[in-house]
Each structure stands twice: as C-alpha cells, then as structure tokens.
Amino acid sequence: MSSTETTTNDVPLIRLEHIDKAYRLGSELQVPVLKDINLEIRSGEYVALTGASGSGKSTLMNILGCLDRPTGGKYFLDGTEVGSASNDVRALIRNRKIGFVFQSFNLLPRTTALDNVIMPLQYTNESLSAKEAKRRGEEMLCRVGLAERMYHHPSQLSGGQQQRVAIARALINNPPVLFADEPTGNLDSKTSVDVMKMFDELHARGITIILVTHSFEVAHYAKRIIQLKDGEIVSGVYGEQESAL
Amino acid sequence: MTISGTITGSIRALSRNPTRALLTMLGIVIGIGAVITMMEIGQGADAAMKQNMESMGVNTLVIMPGAPRVPGGKREQGSAMSLQPEDCNAIRQECTNVSFVAPIVNSSGLQFIFGNQNWTPRQVIGTNDDYFRIRDWEISEGRSFTQREIDRRECVCVVGQTIVKEVFGGSSPVDSTVRIKNVNFKVIGVLEKKGANMMGMDEDDVVIAPWTTIRQRITGLKTGTATNTKSTATTTPGSVYPGEGVAYYPEQAENLATDTLLIPKFTQIDQIMVSAVSPDKVDAASAEITAVLRSAHNLPDEKDNDFHIRNSAAFMETFSETTTQMGNLLLAVALISLIVGGVGIMNIMLVSVTERTREIGLRMAVGASSRDILTQFLVESMILCAIGGIIGIIGGHGAALIVHSWKGWPVLANGGIMAGAFLVSTIVGVVFGFYPAWKASRLDPIEALRYE
Numbered sequence: 001m002s003s004t005e006t007t008t009n010d011v012p013l014i015r016l017e018h019i020d021k022a023y024r025l026g027s028e029l030q031v032p033v034l035k036d037i038n039l040e041i042r043s044g045e046y047v048a049l050t051g052a053s054g055s056g057k058s059t060l061m062n063i064l065g066c067l068d069r070p071t072g073g074k075y076f077l078d079g080t081e082v083g084s085a086s087n088d089v090r091a092l093i094r095n096r097k098i099g100f101v102f103q104s105f106n107l108l109p110r111t112t113a114l115d116n117v118i119m120p121l122q123y124t125n126e127s128l129s130a131k132e133a134k135r136r137g138e139e140m141l142c143r144v145g146l147a148e149r150m151y152h153h154p155s156q157l158s159g160g161q162q163q164r165v166a167i168a169r170a171l172i173n174n175p176p177v178l179f180a181d182e183p184t185g186n187l188d189s190k191t192s193v194d195v196m197k198m199f200d201e202l203h204a205r206g207i208t209i210i211l212v213t214h215s216f217e218v219a220h221y222a223k224r225i226i227q228l229k230d231g232e233i234v235s236g237v238y239g240e241q242e243s244a245l
Numbered sequence: 246m247t248i249s250g251t252i253t254g255s256i257r258a259l260s261r262n263p264t265r266a267l268l269t270m271l272g273i274v275i276g277i278g279a280v281i282t283m284m285e286i287g288q289g290a291d292a293a294m295k296q297n298m299e300s301m302g303v304n305t306l307v308i309m310p311g312a313p314r315v316p317g318g319k320r321e322q323g324s325a326m327s328l329q330p331e332d333c334n335a336i337r338q339e340c341t342n343v344s345f346v347a348p349i350v351n352s353s354g355l356q357f358i359f360g361n362q363n364w365t366p367r368q369v370i371g372t373n374d375d376y377f378r379i380r381d382w383e384i385s386e387g388r389s390f391t392q393r394e395i396d397r398r399e400c401v402c403v404v405g406q407t408i409v410k411e412v413f414g415g416s417s418p419v420d421s422t423v424r425i426k427n428v429n430f431k432v433i434g435v436l437e438k439k440g441a442n443m444m445g446m447d448e449d450d451v452v453i454a455p456w457t458t459i460r461q462r463i464t465g466l467k468t469g470t471a472t473n474t475k476s477t478a479t480t481t482p483g484s485v486y487p488g489e490g491v492a493y494y495p496e497q498a499e500n501l502a503t504d505t506l507l508i509p510k511f512t513q514i515d516q517i518m519v520s521a522v523s524p525d526k527v528d529a530a531s532a533e534i535t536a537v538l539r540s541a542h543n544l545p546d547e548k549d550n551d552f553h554i555r556n557s558a559a560f561m562e563t564f565s566e567t568t569t570q571m572g573n574l575l576l577a578v579a580l581i582s583l584i585v586g587g588v589g590i591m592n593i594m595l596v597s598v599t600e601r602t603r604e605i606g607l608r609m610a611v612g613a614s615s616r617d618i619l620t621q622f623l624v625e626s627m628i629l630c631a632i633g634g635i636i637g638i639i640g641g642h643g644a645a646l647i648v649h650s651w652k653g654w655p656v657l658a659n660g661g662i663m664a665g666a667f668l669v670s671t672i673v674g675v676v677f678g679f680y681p682a683w684k685a686s687r688l689d690p691i692e693a694l695r696y697e
Contacts, residue, residue, distance in 0.1 A: 119608070122613075
C-alpha cells in the first residue's frame with residue numbers, strides 16, 4: 001500500500017470541521033441529521049462508527065465517502081477540501097482514494113467475480129490494458145483467497161465469498177481508505193469472523209478502515225470506536241494519539 | 246474511461262440479459278427490416294417503371310432539321326436539309342449518354358401491293374436496326390435487316406401486325422414479295438403488336454425498310470416546299486426511280502447564299518432518332534448532341550442551330566414526379582416505423598435504467614462520473630440499435646427476396662440504402678437512448694444504492 005506509506009502522520013487523512021447535515025422535507029421543514037461534527041482520522045487507523053439507528057452514522061459515512069455533501073462545514077481528505085468539490089472531482093476521489101464495502105455486497109449479477117473486481121478500473125483515468133487489468137484483478141482475488149473462484153458468478157458464491165469479492169473490488173485501485181457499511185450485516189456469525197479477520201489483515205498492512213456498524217461485537221475489532229447519538233459524537237472524538245496527550 | 250472500454254462494458258452489460266436485449270432490438274429490427282423491404286420493392290418497381298417508360302419513349306430524342314430562312318420568314322420546321330448520315334456516326338461515336346442512333350427517312354401515302362391486295366400503310370419508314378431497340382419493338386417473326394442490307398440498299402422490309410392482318414389475311418408474310426411504288430420488296434420480318442400510340446394512331450400500320458433503300462429507291466430527295474422544285478438538275482433519284490417533287494440540289498435565293506452552310510446531299514435524312522442511356526440522362530444527351538452536331542455542321546458561335554432536338558418533356562415530368570412521389574411515400578413509411586422502433590428502445594431503456602438503479606449507484610460509488618454513466622447507456626442503446634439495424638437489413642433483404650420469388654415482384658438491393666439504414670438506426674439509438682441515459686446519469690448515488 002504505497003499511497004498510505006507516503007501520507008505523513010502530521011496531516012490527518014480525514015479532518016471534519018463543523019460539519020452539519022440537514023435533510024429538507026418539503027419546502028420549509030429541515031431535519032438536522034448531523035450537528036457540528038468535528039473529527040480527525042489519521043492514516044492507518046481502524047475506526048468503527050456506531051450508534052443506534054437514526055443516529056446519523058450512515059449519513060456521516062456517506063459524507064466521508066464523498067457520496068453526499070455536507071450542508072455546512074468543511075471536509076478535508078488527504079489535505080484537500082472535498083466537501084465542495086465538483087461532482088467529477090468527487091467521482092475521481094471515490095475512484096482513487098476510497099474503497100466501499102456494502103452490507104448487501106452490490107456485486108453485478110451475471111458477471112464473473114473477476115469482472116466485478118476490475119469494474120472500477122473502467123473509471124480510472126490511467127489507461128490500463130485489458131491484460132493488465134485482468135492481472136491486477138487476479139492478484140486481488142488471490143489476496144482475498146478466491147483464486148479458485150475467479151470465473152464464478154455471484155450467484156455461485158456464498159455470502160462470505162461475495163463479500164470478499166466486494167472487498168477485492170474496493171481495493172483494486174489501492175485506496176488509502178476503506179469504508180465498510182455493515183459489512184457483516186448479511187452474513188452468519190462464522191463468516192462474519194472471517195470477514196472481520198480480513199479487515200484486521202488489511203489494517204495490519206496500513207490501510208485506514210472506517211467501519212459503520214451497530215453491533216458492538218463487530219465494533220470491537222476496531223481500534224477506535226466513535227459513537228454517535230442524535231447527530232452528535234458522544235465518544236471517540238479523539239483517537240489513541242490525541243487521548244494519549 | 247476509454248471508448249473501447251465503454252463499448253466492451255456495454256456489450257457485457259447487454260449480454261447479461263440477452264432476451265431483453267433482443268426484445269429491445271425487435272422494434273428497430275422490424276422498423277429497419279420494413280424500410281429495407283419497402284425500399285427494395287420500391288426500387289424494383291421504380292426500375293421496372295423506368296423500363297416501361299423507356300419503352301414508351303421517355304428517353305427518346307428526335308433530332309429534326311431546322312427551319313431554313315427564306316425571304317420574308319422561316320419555312321416549316323424540318324424542311325432544311327441539314328441532317329446527314331455522318332451526323333449519326335458522329336453522335337454514335339462522341340456522345341456518351343446516347344445508347345442507340347437511328348437515321349429516319351419518312352414517307353407516307355405509298356401503296357403496298359401484294360397479289361391482288363392493295364393497301365396504303367400509314368407510314369413507310371426507312372431506318373436501321375437501332376430503330377427497333379429505341380422503340381423497344383421486338384421482331385415476332387423473321388428478322389430485322391442487317392447493316393449489309395442497308396449498305397447495299399437491298400429491298401427488304403419488316404411489316405407491322407396491321408399489314409399482316411389487312412394484306413396477308415393473317416398468314417405469315419415472311420419471304421413474300423410485295424411491291425411498293427413499283428419496287429419489289431421481300432418481307433423478311435414481322436413486328437410484334439404495339440397498338441395505338443398516344444395520339445391514337447395505329448403504330449402497327451407500318452412498313453420499315455433500310456433507310457438507304459427508302460431514300461434512294463422510293464422517295465428520292467425531299468426538298469420540302471415548291472420553292473425548291475424549280476431545279477434544273479437533270480439527274481435525280483426521282484428520275485431513276487419513280488418519285489415526285491424531288492430535286493437533287495435545291496435552288497437557293499441569292500441573298501441567302503451566305504446563310505446556308507451545307508450543300509444538301511443526296512444522302513440527306515429526315516430525322517435522327519436517338520435514345521439516351523436512361524430517362525434522367527436525356528438532358529445531358531441533348532447537350533452532347535447539340536455540341537457534336539454544331540461542330541459537325543461547322544456552325545460558328547453566332548449562328549443558331551440548324552437542327553432541333555425534341556424530347557418527351559411531358560412524359561419526363563410525369564416520370565420524375567412519379568419517382569419523387571414514390572420516394573416520399575417510402576420515406577414516410579420508413580420514418581414512421583423508425584419512430585415506433587425508437588420509442589420502443591426508449592421504453593425498454595427506461596425500464597433498464599430503473600432495473601439497474603443499484604448498479605448505477607454502485608458504479609458511481611466506485612468512481613463513475615455522470616458522464617461515464619451517460620456514455621455507457623448511450624453506447625448501450627446505440628449498440629442495440631446498430632445490431633438491430635444489421636439484423637433488420639439482413640431480414641428486410643431476405644423478406645424482399647422472398648416476395649420476389651413468391652410474387653415475382655421486381656426487387657432491387659441498394660448498398661447505399663443499406664448503409665443509410667444502418668446509420669439511421671444508430672442515430673435512432675442515440676436520439677431515443679439519450680433521455681434514459683440522461684436520467685441514469687442524474688441519479689443520486691446514495692438513493693440509487695439504497696434502491697430495492
């Protein structure tokens with residue numbers, strides 16, 4: 001993970017300054033979901049965002065993942081303000097700097113595991129040959145332990161295997177940050193353990209992992225737990241380094 | 246995202262649901278197929294019509310001698326003796342838009358005698374073999390005359406059906422000997438029935454012989470009106486062969502001596518009948534003939550033409566109008582079926598966008614920009630339409646061939662129309678694929694990912 005190594009620990013990978021988010025219902029009514037969030041996440045951290053449903057953890061993850069825009073405040077990713085960047089720039093950031101793992105895997109049906117994994121490469125602006133893309137996809141699938149299943153369709157894979165394909169897809173562009181939204185939500189407890197072990201391995205390699213979960217069991221795999229309640233952070237604002245000061 | 250990447254990605258996306266892709270294509274397949282079938286049948290009909298028109302004489306040009314100037318006015322058209330057999334050769338050799346050239350020597354009021362039968366054909370025409378091709382007139386029995394017979398002024402003739410009926414009582418006249426103006430002719434062929442012409446004249450009441458024979462053995466040199474009959478010439482064809490009102494050289498008014506360029510020759514012909522290679526080349530042929538004849542007649546620039554070229558302008562107009570109307574009709578049918586096909590494409594693409602909302606959300610989450618999504622869906626609908634277009638072209642061509650072998654309708658395949666249909670089907674893909682693609686590109690990734 002060369003890109004994470006180059007990021008110095010002085011500049012936080014993610015910095016939120018006074019982030020607000022309100023959803024507009026009708027013309028007048030504004031429903032505040034996030035209120036004045038200030039947060040720093042350093043490169044290489046393993047963070048869990050937890051909270052009851054409706055606490056705003058998913059909204060926060062969407063903002064962090066550049067899928068949604070905050071109503072107010074600033075969001076710095078890798079030192080650049082991305083909260084107000086153009087849609088195309090944000091698409092590029094999602095492609096190069098962020099990997100997503102979803103609860104429902106979101107694999108393309110009737111498409112081989114390999115083609116699912118190399119799908120994000122279509123949208124990189126570096127022109128990779130089909131051969132090179134295939135090589136990278138195979139390497140990724142080997143890394144998540146699916147070397148034998150490259151040409152299987154999602155319907156021929158178990159839930160755990162599908163989630164591993166999704167993880168391989170998230171990592172194909174070597175992003176510094178990996179977002180996982182309830183990655184074990186659709187899995188049984190044994191497969192969940194396998195998947196969480198994989199996150200541990202990835203963290204050991206230096207990838208920053210941000211996990212959204214309502215399960216404390218899963219959250220405890222993380223090194224830092226940020227708890228949200230009613231759109232505010234109630235604990236875990238400061239990471240290990242800050243709390244040590 | 247590279248173009249080839251988009252195309253392979255789109256093909257992959259389409260192949261994930263081949264049944265739906267095929268059903269989507271169906272509209273375009275039927276649309277383009279209908280267009281191709283209609284066009285091929287239409288063009289076949291057009292070509293057949295063109296041929297019919299040609300046999301009716303639409304592409305025929307008649308070159309008449311001009312009207313000579315005489316003191317106090319002009320004489321009637323065609324009375325100048327400005328056309329020569331050499332003109333025929335010049336036209337044949339130099340005009341590329343001309344297919345056949347026939348010199349014509351006209352004569353009428355001649356008695357046609359066979360045994361005790363006596364008949365006056367409406368026309369006795371002297372010409373060459375090309376005449377039958379220009380008029381699209383087949384010999385139903387016997388043969389036409391040869392160039393050798395023309396060169397040797399042999400007394401052979403081909404007769405029309407009316408003469409067979411009236412003079413020969415319906416039995417074959419071939420090899421019979423008949424008399425025209427006391428000259429014995431051998432009948433060598435019978436023309437097939439042509440019926441009445443546009444003016445109601447019986448076309449079958451005709452005797453056709455080599456022009457040299459008619460000119461030199463029957464009519465002699467025509468000199469037009471009485472002004473020229475005061476000839477002092479002693480040797481005229483009329484004196485060798487029976488004839489009347491003929492003079493070898495016409496007398497010329499003194500003040501017109503400079504106006505007349507050609508000395509009328511013994512071989513002067515009355516008309517030249519020419520066929521253009523196709524009805525739409527009539528004007529081009531006319532221009533070519535004018536240039537060739539002007540140079541052959543040594544006419545300086547300031548002089549008017551000493552000949553007239555006449556064509557069937559009214560026929561031509563009807564013909565081109567019919568063709569245009571036919572084309573417009575086909576175009577309207579084509580447009581309607583293409584719009585129907587296009588709306589079908591749009592429908593299914595919209596369904597496809599809704600069905601693939603999550604996929605779109607996912608693609609956006611992994612870094613696809615709105616433009617990438619727009620391009621992907623546009624390319625998908627373009628590929629659908631292009632493939633549909635190809636299938637339609639093949640199917641339409643096949644259907645036209647089936648109609649041809651089944652009903653015997655003339656069909657004509659046209660590569661240009663096929664290429665055009667392919668292009669149009671692709672354009673339909675872009676036009677009708679744009680709205681669904683635009684809709685897809687406007688999706689909110691979060692909403693799209695959450696879509697069930």
